[in-house]
Amino acid sequence: MIGVDLSIIAAADVVNTVGAVPDIPKTHTALAEWLACVTLILLVTRTMPDVRKIGVLIGSLAALVAVQIGIGMVPVALWLPGMAVALAIMLVTIRLCCDCSAPTCLYWMMRAFVIAEFAASLEWQLYYYLSGRYGWPARASWVELPFLIVMYGAVFAVVVLLERGQNAAALDVGGRDLTVTAIIAITTFTLSNLSYVSTATPFTSTIGTEVFNIRTLVGLGGVAFLYAFHVQLCENHARRELDSMRTVLQMQYAQYQQSKESIAVINHKYHDLKHQIAVLRRESDPGKREEYLDDIEHGIKEYEARFKTGNAVLDTMLTGKGLICARDGIELTCVADGSLLNRVSEMDICTIFGNALDNAIEYERRITDASHRLIHVTVSDVNGFTLIRVENYLQSDDAAGGPADGDGLTGGADSDLPSTTKADKRFHGFGLKSIRHTAGTYGGTLTIAKRDGWFDLTVLIPR
Structure with a gap:
């Protein structure tokens, strides 16, 4: 067993059966x-370690070495x-x-542990097999x-070749x-060392060489299972990256189309402004002049919907939704540090903000008083967490329990999330579920609440 002299804790009769092949030396382990x-560090970093990392290693x-030697000398109670x-x-x-991230480092540690156990077991078993077969001096x-x-x-070397x-x-x-x-790691460890603890099971042996055979072969199986699972994880990651690239390209094309539309509208506004300026020059009534100025200001305001957060994907998303808001008379404001989303993939940014903003926009369109069509987006750092908040104004009747957001969502719950009020429930109402699932992949959470006349959607992701 890696990291422990099992002969110390095994029963006396089991120790005798394993005596033909002594336990692995602690320095080997x-x-x-x-x-x-x-x-695995070299495979992850793909660079030679610098001075600091060499010192760490x-x-x-x-x-x-000190811990393993100590384990072989301490009482049984201190083994674990x-x-x-x-x-x-x-x-x-x-x-x-x-x-x-910490979970990823823990993943690599468990893989390293299983590989180390297999390597130590294989080396020691083959050494004693060959030394007995060819008369090599034991422990020379x-x-x-x-x-x-x-x-x-x-x-x-095989590990490097397989994983590079x-x-x-x-x-x-x-x-x-x-x-x-x-x-996988715990199962491999348990089965490979079960004979050292008890021989009274269908999966153990009382013969010393067979004990090591079981240990080595089960270790090999664990390494193979973890490698297959690792390949699957990498393939899934590559697939998500490809999907993200496609999404970004689609967003870029959509932004291009929006830019063309904006240019056409700007050209039209340009001609309108020339006529309005000419009228202003001739207008002597201050009230009418102020009315004309308000109209000009409203026409220009639509083209202020540009966002710079420090994250290109979020900028594209907010700019596109901002133009939609401007054309529907919705005021979209944003205070966001986009650099906090660098750990979040492009596709997941689109999923979180796209669904949240679509829901909010759909709801705000239904508010008759244009001055109350308000949406606010926040991305901030709170105690080491990335806080994403999308808030939209609620009508007074909805704030007490009516529709809550733009997907036609109500206060009713389905798995603790509001359900859709749209007629075709097969194809609507999945927005919040999608956001919650995406947040969960990063160990984060989604919470929704109605407070002080606002619908508050909050995503909290650990950094």
């Missing part, structure tokens, strides 16, 4: 864990805490050397060390993916 971390190796310390060292090493360093170098070199084609650097693991990874 520590080196396997360290090499697994280094290999050296300290990590020393710490793992010692193992937790070894895993924590691996996690901290990856965290300090990779620019990844001049034989053991070269064999260790060759075996670990081969195992981790995957875009590991862009991978961002969510809660569900992390859960699946943890289940």
Whole structure:
């Protein structure tokens, strides 16, 4: 078992059965864990470590060796805490050397742990098999060390060859993916070491060589399962990136079409303004002059709907929705730090803001008093979380429990979200569910509320 001398905690009869193949030396275990971390770090960063990272890796190796040696000397009661310390060292090493989120670093740590267990088990089993078959001196360093170098070199070279084609650097693991990874890792660890704890199960053996066979083969299965799952995660990520690119291109084309329409309207407004200016020059009545100025100001206001938040996708989304708002007499205001959304993919930005704004715009169109058609968007940093808030004004009767947003949503709940009031329920009412699902992929939450005459949609995403 990686990180523990199981002969210490196993029952006496089990220890005797395993005596033919001694437990893996602690230095071998520590080196396997360290090499697994280094290999995956290089695959994620795709660069050679700098001075700081080299210092981290050296300290990590020393710490793992010290912890593993200590585990072999401490009482049985301290085995699990010692193992937790070894895993924590691996996690901290990856965290300090990779620019990844905490869940993603935990994902890489679990993969490194399973790979390390397999590598250490395979190397030690083959060493004792060949030493017995060819009469090598047991525990002779001049034989053991070269064999260790060759075996670990081969195992981790295969890992690099298999994974170098995957875009590991862009991978961002969510809660569900992390859960699946943890289940595979824990199952692999449990089954591969079950014989050291009890031989009274259908999946264990009392023969020392068979115990190591089970351990190595189950470890290989765990590595294979995790690799297959990793390939699937990378493919899903690549598919989402492609969809995001298509969405951005479609948005850019839509913005181009809007620009053409705006230019045509501007040309028309230009001719109107010439005539209005000419009338103003001749108008002596201050009241009528003020009326003309208000009309000119209203005509110009539509073309102020341009947003610069620091995120190109959000800018495009807000600009397009801003033009729609201006033409429908809706005032859209925004206070947003777009850089806070750099972790959120382009498609997910479109999903969150597109659905939220579409709902709000649809509702505001129904308000008869144009002065009350108000939408406000906020993106801010709150205690290490990215806060996204889209607020739209509610009519007095709706604020007490009537329609809440632009998808025709009411105060009624379906899975704690408002349901659509549109006639065809098959194709409407999925906006909030889509936003909640998207927020959940980042470990975030969606909350909705009616307060002080406003409908408040809030998305909170950890940074």
